[in-house]
Amino acid sequence: MGRRQSLLKRLTGLPIELGERIGLLDHVPAGLPEGAKPPKHTFRWDLDKTYLRTEFDSLADLAKSAIETAADKQAYPGATALLRALKQEDHRICIVSGSPTQMRQVLAAKLALDGVAYDEFVLKNNLKNILKGRFRALRAQVPYKLPAMMRSRIGAAAASETLFGDDAEADAIIYCLYADLLAERVSLADLERVLIATRAYEDDSERILDLARRVPKGDAVNRIFIHLDRRSPPLGFSRFGPRLVPVYNYFQAAMVLYEDRVLSARQVIYVALEMLDSGQYELGHLATSVQDIIRRGRVTRETALQLVAEANDAAISGVLSGRDDLPPFEQIAEAFRARVRELGTMTPPPPEPIEPLDYVRLVDEEHENRRDRRKKGMA
Amino acid sequence: MHRIVVDAMGGDHAPDEIVQGAAEASLALNQAEIILVGDAAVLGRILPKLRHDGARVRVHHAPTYVEMDEKPAEALAAKPECSIAIAADLVARGEGDAMVSAGNTGASVLACARRWTLLEGVRRAALAAVYPTELRRGEKDDPFSLILDVGATVDVTAEDLVGFAVMGSAYAKLVSSNRRPRVALLSNGTEAGKGPKEIVAAHAALVETTELNFIGNIEGLDIPRGVADVVVTSGFVGNVVLKMLEGVSDTVVRLARYAHKERLAWRLGLIALSSAIDQLKSVTDWQQYGGAPLLGFTHPFIKAHGRSNARAVTNAIKVAHKALAGNLCGNIARTMAELDDRAGKRSRAPSASDATSG
Incomplete structure (x- = not known):
């Protein structure tokens, strides 16, 4: 009986799967199975320019990205190790990407190749937008990502959330808006004004407002990472408050997560090793990354020194066994300590006073920046 | 890294x-x-x-x-x-x-x-400076020639000047992508015997070298022309020359400003030349060169x-x-070692007079 039901479910599911694959239907994440315990921590990841090194600054880049195979696609050094470290029993990994649904197969294959497990994977249904003549929605970020994240939270609400995005698009704005909505620092009326500023279609706005009413509330988002893919000045993100940390690489993100007690020293080492193995980073770069994040006041010296001490214990317990390519750990640890000492007695500048974010203004500014970039041929 | x-x-x-x-x-x-x-x-x-x-x-x-x-x-x-x-x-x-x-x-x-x-x-370090010249050089059509020393070593010997020539040539090769930079000694005449004794001795030594493209002596007026890619001199003379060249440039600019203010015809003349002046400025823009080396x-x-x-x-x-x-420093050291080696062999080799006297 059970077998027959499962077969029936699979058969009825086939047209939906096909519809999703060709982009005629929206993929709705399954959420938690009935009776399942809610996750403790949800990690939401963007894909392009956050996990995957993607160029879409020109049409040629877009075309190249579309025809690339899974094996051609490159993850940023350390991102895979970090995602694997974050995938624990009571953690949930949700990927929300602006890539079109037609790329699901190749992107899923890439994640499988990297050994990255995830719970949700949402892509943008641009075919539906084209068929409906909704050309504004093709580039729209807020009206796509915000409801996708809220829908996911309605399906499985965690006590804590950490979000990963990049500096290429409006991730900082969307993530902060999402966080402030959950924390009820942004009212429905404010959200409506923001949606008007984003030029969201009316029916989309109504759906988003409905989701905002239903989404489980709480001050759940305690960390937002913005990967500085464009190497944007980090100070430009200070207005978003200390919750948002711009990072140059995933070793810095791992350091912050270590301070937040999300990752252990051993897991930080795995991120570091992946970065070293990529050939794009040397030990000196990692030590300098530590100094940078301390200088910006995002991690304390004490945390950095504690990490070095704990990493030493991990190294003794054999985490670096077989790594004859690396110098003895004591030498590495001393290089990291020296980098911290190089700062002398400097104290990082105190964080600027936090003012409530004016999302309408932020959205307008982002549109203007995007227009400027397009004029300069930077997409 | x-x-x-x-x-x-x-x-x-x-x-x-x-x-x-x-x-x-x-x-x-x-x-x-x-x-x-x-x-x-x-x-x-x-x-x-x-x-x-x-x-x-x-x-x-x-x-x-x-x-x-x-x-x-x-x-x-x-x-x-x-x-x-x-x-x-x-x-x-x-x-x-x-x-x-x-x-x-x-x-x-x-x-x-x-x-x-x-x-x-x-034996001694040399501070080099770059100066824009009429002639270009190297694969990149570099408009700058190199003058050294411009102040690091005031009193020099002939050996020091030879060392400066080697260092300047190695630098020009690398930075100007100039395969065989023309190296010259700054003197008060182009003849080999002209100048103070250290210049004459350095000339004699440099003529013997095959590693360098030594073109002999040049005079001060040859510097802005760009006759040589590397101009070798003592720190004292180099500093005086550099300051004088800078002074001349400043005076020309001041004169142009004066002309611009003084007469309409001169102003119009300068306006007509403005694009050429701008091009000249961009060609000789020292900011693109970045700096001068201490070698x-x-x-x-x-x-x-x-x-x-x-x-x-x-x-x-x-x-x-x-x-x-x-590997600029490595290249300089290698050339210096080759020169030393040859000089050593020469001093060890029996001369014709030694042979006959024996």
């Missing part, structure tokens, strides 16, 4: 322009790490405002710095922890590979001289102009990176 130490507090526009130049260099040079030496709190406030690569720019705290108008020896004695001294120390200790500064020239040279070691075979030590030091802006600093860092990538 090449580690380039930058004195972040030296220069008329320090630290803002220096840090900005370093930030831009960090994006342009994948294989380099830039170490900014200066007040960590100040640098820590500037860096986050700029596009840069946080994994490739680091800060090393220095509590003080030498002002542009301070007396070098006194300033270094009074401020042992000044940025230029700490920067030179880092290189001496092997924590950096090259140094760049737009600060006080005397203090920078002295800081290097006190901490760094000379290359084997090199002879085991590490390269690029002295950027005191008025350097961010672009000039970026270019100075790029020149330092090029010097490291092209």
